[in-house]
Amino acid sequence: MTVADRRPTRGASASPPPGRPRDGLDVTDVPDDAVRMRVPLRMDATAERPDAPASDEELDDRKRQVLRAVVSEHVARREPVGSKRVVEVAGLNVSAATVRNEMAALESLGYIMQPHTSAGRVPTDKGYRRFVDDLRADAALDGPRRELVHELLGSATDEEDLLARTSSVLSQLTRLVSLVIAPTVETARLKLVELVELAAGSALLLLVADTGRVEKRAIELPAGTTETDLDRVRSVLSEHVRGRRLGEVNAAVRSLVDEAPSDLRELLRAVADATHSGLADDTIHQVFVGGQASLAGDDAFEREHLSRLLELIEERATLARLVADATADDHPTVRIGQENEVEDLQAASLVAQRYQLVTAGSLGVLGPTRMDYVSVLATVQAVVDQLQESLTDLSS
Amino acid sequence: MTVADRRPTRGASASPPPGRPRDGLDVTDVPDDAVRMRVPLRMDATAERPDAPASDEELDDRKRQVLRAVVSEHVARREPVGSKRVVEVAGLNVSAATVRNEMAALESLGYIMQPHTSAGRVPTDKGYRRFVDDLRADAALDGPRRELVHELLGSATDEEDLLARTSSVLSQLTRLVSLVIAPTVETARLKLVELVELAAGSALLLLVADTGRVEKRAIELPAGTTETDLDRVRSVLSEHVRGRRLGEVNAAVRSLVDEAPSDLRELLRAVADATHSGLADDTIHQVFVGGQASLAGDDAFEREHLSRLLELIEERATLARLVADATADDHPTVRIGQENEVEDLQAASLVAQRYQLVTAGSLGVLGPTRMDYVSVLATVQAVVDQLQESLTDLSS
DNA sequence: GTTGGCACCCTGGGATGGCGAGTGCAAGCC
DNA sequence: GGCTTGCACTCGCCATCCCAGGGTGCCAAC
Numbered sequence: 049m050t051v052a053d054r055r056p057t058r059g060a061s062a063s064p065p066p067g068r069p070r071d072g073l074d075v076t077d078v079p080d081d082a083v084r085m086r087v088p089l090r091m092d093a094t095a096e097r098p099d100a101p102a103s104d105e106e107l108d109d110r111k112r113q114v115l116r117a118v119v120s121e122h123v124a125r126r127e128p129v130g131s132k133r134v135v136e137v138a139g140l141n142v143s144a145a146t147v148r149n150e151m152a153a154l155e156s157l158g159y160i161m162q163p164h165t166s167a168g169r170v171p172t173d174k175g176y177r178r179f180v181d182d183l184r185a186d187a188a189l190d191g192p193r194r195e196l197v198h199e200l201l202g203s204a205t206d207e208e209d210l211l212a213r214t215s216s217v218l219s220q221l222t223r224l225v226s227l228v229i230a231p232t233v234e235t236a237r238l239k240l241v242e243l244v245e246l247a248a249g250s251a252l253l254l255l256v257a258d259t260g261r262v263e264k265r266a267i268e269l270p271a272g273t274t275e276t277d278l279d280r281v282r283s284v285l286s287e288h289v290r291g292r293r294l295g296e297v298n299a300a301v302r303s304l305v306d307e308a309p310s311d312l313r314e315l316l317r318a319v320a321d322a323t324h325s326g327l328a329d330d331t332i333h334q335v336f337v338g339g340q341a342s343l344a345g346d347d348a349f350e351r352e353h354l355s356r357l358l359e360l361i362e363e364r365a366t367l368a369r370l371v372a373d374a375t376a377d378d379h380p381t382v383r384i385g386q387e388n389e390v391e392d393l394q395a396a397s398l399v400a401q402r403y404q405l406v407t408a409g410s411l412g413v414l415g416p417t418r419m420d421y422v423s424v425l426a427t428v429q430a431v432v433d434q435l436q437e438s439l440t441d442l443s444s
Numbered sequence: 445m446t447v448a449d450r451r452p453t454r455g456a457s458a459s460p461p462p463g464r465p466r467d468g469l470d471v472t473d474v475p476d477d478a479v480r481m482r483v484p485l486r487m488d489a490t491a492e493r494p495d496a497p498a499s500d501e502e503l504d505d506r507k508r509q510v511l512r513a514v515v516s517e518h519v520a521r522r523e524p525v526g527s528k529r530v531v532e533v534a535g536l537n538v539s540a541a542t543v544r545n546e547m548a549a550l551e552s553l554g555y556i557m558q559p560h561t562s563a564g565r566v567p568t569d570k571g572y573r574r575f576v577d578d579l580r581a582d583a584a585l586d587g588p589r590r591e592l593v594h595e596l597l598g599s600a601t602d603e604e605d606l607l608a609r610t611s612s613v614l615s616q617l618t619r620l621v622s623l624v625i626a627p628t629v630e631t632a633r634l635k636l637v638e639l640v641e642l643a644a645g646s647a648l649l650l651l652v653a654d655t656g657r658v659e660k661r662a663i664e665l666p667a668g669t670t671e672t673d674l675d676r677v678r679s680v681l682s683e684h685v686r687g688r689r690l691g692e693v694n695a696a697v698r699s700l701v702d703e704a705p706s707d708l709r710e711l712l713r714a715v716a717d718a719t720h721s722g723l724a725d726d727t728i729h730q731v732f733v734g735g736q737a738s739l740a741g742d743d744a745f746e747r748e749h750l751s752r753l754l755e756l757i758e759e760r761a762t763l764a765r766l767v768a769d770a771t772a773d774d775h776p777t778v779r780i781g782q783e784n785e786v787e788d789l790q791a792a793s794l795v796a797q798r799y800q801l802v803t804a805g806s807l808g809v810l811g812p813t814r815m816d817y818v819s820v821l822a823t824v825q826a827v828v829d830q831l832q833e834s835l836t837d838l839s840s
Numbered sequence: 841g842t843t844g845g846c847a848c849c850c851t852g853g854g855a856t857g858g859c860g861a862g863t864g865c866a867a868g869c870c
Numbered sequence: 871g872g873c874t875t876g877c878a879c880t881c882g883c884c885a886t887c888c889c890a891g892g893g894t895g896c897c898a899a900c
Contacts, residue, residue: 130893143843148894166849166894206648206662244636244652247839252602252656256640260648262660266602341754344740344747351740358737443643526862539874544863562862562880 106157112182113138114150118160119171119179123420128168173385173417176397180382180421187422189430193221197430201438206260210442211336214411214435219339221427224415225361227400229368230334231409233257233327234295241285243278243319245269251278253322257294259407259443261334265322270314281315284308298323333368337361348416349395356392361414366390375402375410380425385417399424403432404439411435502553508578509534510546514556515567515575519816524564569781569813572793576778576817583818585826589617593826597834602656606838607732610807610831615735617823620811621757623796625764626730627805629653629723630691637681639674639715641665647674649718653690655839657730661718666710677711680704694719729764733757744812745791752788757810762786771798771806776821781813795820799828800835807831 107115117138121129131147134140140147151169154160159175162168171179189197200217204210211228218226236257244252249271255263269278289300301320308316343349343357361367370390374381383398397419400412411432413424503511513534517525527543530536536543547565550556555571558564567575585593596613600606607624614622632653640648645667651659685696697716704712739745739753757763766786770777779794793815796808807828809820 128893132893144893145843145845145895146841149842152895162894164850166892167851168893206660209662239642239648240638240640240650242636242638242652246635246654246656250838252635252652252658254636254650254652254658256638256648256650258642260642260660260662262648262650262658264602264656264658266605266656338758340736340758341751344751344754347747351743355737355740358740362734362736442646524862528862540862541864541875542873545873548864558863560881562864563882564862 107159107178110140110142111150111154113140114147115154115159115171115175116179116182118151118154118169119175120422122170123418126418128163128170130168133168171418173387176384176417176421177382177387180384180425183422183425187426189221189426193427194430197221197434201431201434202441204438204442207439207442208260208334210435210438211334211409214431215336215338218411218413218427218431219342221431222413222415222419222424223339223342224413224419224424225340225343226336226338226411226413227367227371228336228411229371229409230261230336231259231404231407232333233259233261233263233407234293235407236261236294238290238292238294238297241282241289243267243282243285245275245278253319253326255294255297255323255326263326265326267318267322270318273315277312277315281312281319284312284316285319294327298327333365333372335364335368337364337367342415346416348418353392353395357396360390360392371398371400371410371412372408374398374400374412378402380428381412382421382425397421399428401428401432403435503555503574506536506538507546507550509536510543511550511555511567511571512575512578514547514550514565515571516818518566519814522814524559524566526564529564567814569783572780572813572817573778573783576780576821579818579821583822585822589823590826593617593830597827597830598837600834600838603835603838604656604730606831606834607730607805610827611732611734614807614809614823614827615738617827618809618811618815618820619735619738620809620815620820621736621739622732622734622807622809623763623767624732624807625767625805626657626732627655627800627803628729629655629657629659629803630689631803632657632690634686634688634690634693637678637685639663639678639681641671641674649715649722651690651693651719651722659722661722663714663718666714669711673708673711677708677715680708680712681715690723694723729761729768731760731764733760733763738811742812744814749788749791753792756786756788767794767796767806767808768804770794770796770808774798776824777808778817778821793817795824797824797828799831 114134117134118129121133121137131144131151134147134151135142135144138147151160154175155162155169158172159178160169161172163170188194197217200213201210204213207230211230215226215228218228236259238255239258240254240256242254242256244254246252246266249269251267251269253265253267255265257263284304285301288304289297292300298320301316301323305313305316305320340358340361343354349357370393374383378401380399380401383393383400385397386394388394388396388398393414395417396414397417398412398414399419399421400410402408402410412428415424510530513530514525517529517533527540527547530543530547531538531540534543547556550571551558551565554568555574556565557568559566584590593613596609597606600609603626607626611622611624614620614624632655634651635654636650636652638648638650638652640650642648642662645665647663647665649661649663651661653659680700681697684700685693688696694716697712697719701709701712701716736754736757739750745753766789770779774797776795776797779789779796781793782790784790784792784794789810791813792810793813794808794810795815795817796806798804798806808824811820
């Protein structure tokens with residue numbers, strides 16, 4: 049519902065000029081020759097979906113070509129595509145009538161459909177799925193854009209800054225909603241535990257990880273807590289908890305409670321409560337979102353729907369889980385339309401990828417089903433690469 | 445462009461049930477009898493606007509009644525209102541024709557207009573302005589809602605939490621976009637300065653204010669910085685900077701640079717740079733936003749426009765300035781349509797108010813010009829009151 | 841298997857016309 | 871003089887209609 053923010057992109061270079069049309073940045077006009085082979089890519093297995101046919105090879109070459117043409121034309125022109133157009137763009141040496149036959153076949157196989165009788169065809173979710181699965185090769189982002197990513201992410205000062213920038217770059221390049229989930233801090237090392245007395249009776253517990261992540265938590269001090277008590281607790285904490293992995297911190301603090309002299313016990317218990325809630329699973333996932341405006345600009349969603357999508361996005365905890373769940377392995381994942389379990393997302397697609405194998409963060413973009421998967425995949429991949437690199441730089 | 449977030453509302457009570465229609469909370473059906481007198485209220489002076497007539501009294505009683513009827517009916521029904529309806533709702537003992545004459549007069553005075561010949565009338569910005577100015581008395585929020593606000597804000601743990609909740613409550617009650625700007629930390633006292641070494645060659649500067657606000661900033665350590673150097677700087681900082689107002693911190697650090705032994709100078713300079721950028725005017729304004737989805741639901745804005753509004757909202761720095769600028773004195777301020785300087789806001793209205801006289805934070809809501817000013821003003825006022833109270837509670 | 845031809849279907853974009861809501865004006869009423 | 875009633879008029883809205891265009895499926899021919 050509510051979104052806290054600390055104005056992420058500080059550098060002038062990071063925030064794009066406020067002018068309306070963001071030109072020259074979007075990925076939709078990636079020149080064809082920039083699409084060269086790179087690493088092979090595996091996606092969500094089709095086999096998982098019940099309605100997907102077991103056979104990988106029910107589509108002959110030409111059908112595949114036709115499907116590809118339908119998808120890319122539809123993505124580009126945003127309207128149903130007819131047999132004639134397919135002939136034009138697919139470069140097939142057959143007549144429109146032949147293509148019509150193929151299209152009829154594709155339709156009965158469930159890959160494409162007509163919005164109404166005697167209109168052109170539109171890809172179904174299954175069609176998009178097939179299209180994506182058939183992308184044997186990853187497209188690389190073209191030089192200039194790659195450069196841009198490198199520049200923007202390279203100059204980040206700390207992890208938070210870096211992730212904010214990443215989100216910004218992603219949404220600008222794809223003109224979709226970008227979602228960046230910070231790495232879990234589970235495995236990060238605790239560098240500092242501090243207890244700062246604020247007003248009388250309350251204090252702030254500070255946990256600083258070696259990634260630069262800072263967690264804070266207010267604590268009600270037990271009545272009669274003295275300055276000395278605080279000092280003692282501080283040093284106990286420093287001694288026993290500092291250097292631990294964040295995932296272990298809560299347990300560690302808890303065990304301190306029992307061992308501690310009884311007059312400190314209550315205070316330590318308060319601290320334990322704080323580490324518990326402060327390091328809880330869903331608190332820990334920082335989420336950076338950018339480019340929400342792009343949703344409103346797209347007519348794929350009508351108002352009612354749009355509104356629900358925005359609500360979904362404001363619900364950061366859900367969002368984080370969503371993206372994290374989608375990125376099980378280290379390959380880019382695409383969830384198309386109905387493949388999304390959340391109802392409001394069933395007219396949308398999510399392209400996401402994990403980064404940082406050790407501490408598992410994830411990022412992705414969200415947009416209408418009719419998105420340019422080729423460029424988007426290229427962009428996500430490139431951004432992940434650069435992000436990995438920058439993260440490594442930061443922690444060395 | 446990008447929004448960092450740490451899932452603001454932790455308590456279950458704070459985040460509303462995820463169900464679609466948020467019933468029973470919105471303020472639009474505040475019962476009439478809940479609208480009783482309270483404190484007198486002064487708004488943006490009409491005198492400021494060039495097109496506003498100097499005379500306060502060009503409108504006789506009946507005209508005012510008609511105007512009021514037009515405004516409230518239009519707000520409620522979202523369509524042009526005709527003479528007949530005015531007669532019904534205004535409770536005037538005259539015929540529709542008479543009202544028509546009055547309406548013609550009001551139109552020629554610029555208070556209302558016809559979207560097209562022979563349609564009902566719609567208030568102009570000037571009409572809304574007059575309507576708002578004529579609200580001599582503040583309406584109080586009704587008991588249950590007041591209670592709700594109290595409950596939600598009362599249980600906040602720290603300032604950040606409190607403000608996030610405030611934003612949430614505001615947007616839920618008004619079904620508009622809520623904007624909450626954190627108080628400037630200028631006058632807050634620095635409780636802790638810490639320098640935490642992260643990876644080799646970099647450290648994190650931590651500034652903790654007595655409000656519980658934590659600012660962090662990455663620092664590149666000069667080559668050859670030793671652990672002892674860090675210790676020395678730490679203690680220098682603690683000694684000379686702790687306890688100062690945040691507004692003075694940067695100057696204080698800067699003066700330390702010159703006095704320090706030359707081997708520490710470079711390191712201190714890095715710290716000074718960090719305090720400079722970390723405490724810069726626009727970094728310092730935390731902004732909490734909620735209820736963006738409500739914009740999408742409202743048909744007052746068409747898509748193109750909607751998209752630009754969302755962009756504006758993502759641009760937190762601008763947003764913060766906007767709200768802060770609007771709240772010059774301690775009375776609720778209403779900026780209606782064209783009164784907003786930002787072009788994209790000229791079909792929208794902003795109702796904002798300052799809170800915490802000393803450290804000047806501000807909050808408000810943003811929505812279509814056609815909003816229910818009476819309830820919105822009541823809500824904003826009530827929320828500000830409660831927020832003040834809770835803030836006082838926190839710092840005692 | 842492919843192709844050209846053809847009948848057919850349906851959407852989308854103007855025209856057209858009636859309906860209703862709302863207006864302004866003029867003449868009459870108090 | 872102010873209020874009201876009556877009335878002619880003006881539009882937007884909607885439903886209907888029509889036409890053009892793009893697309894299809896099928897069939898007969900290659």
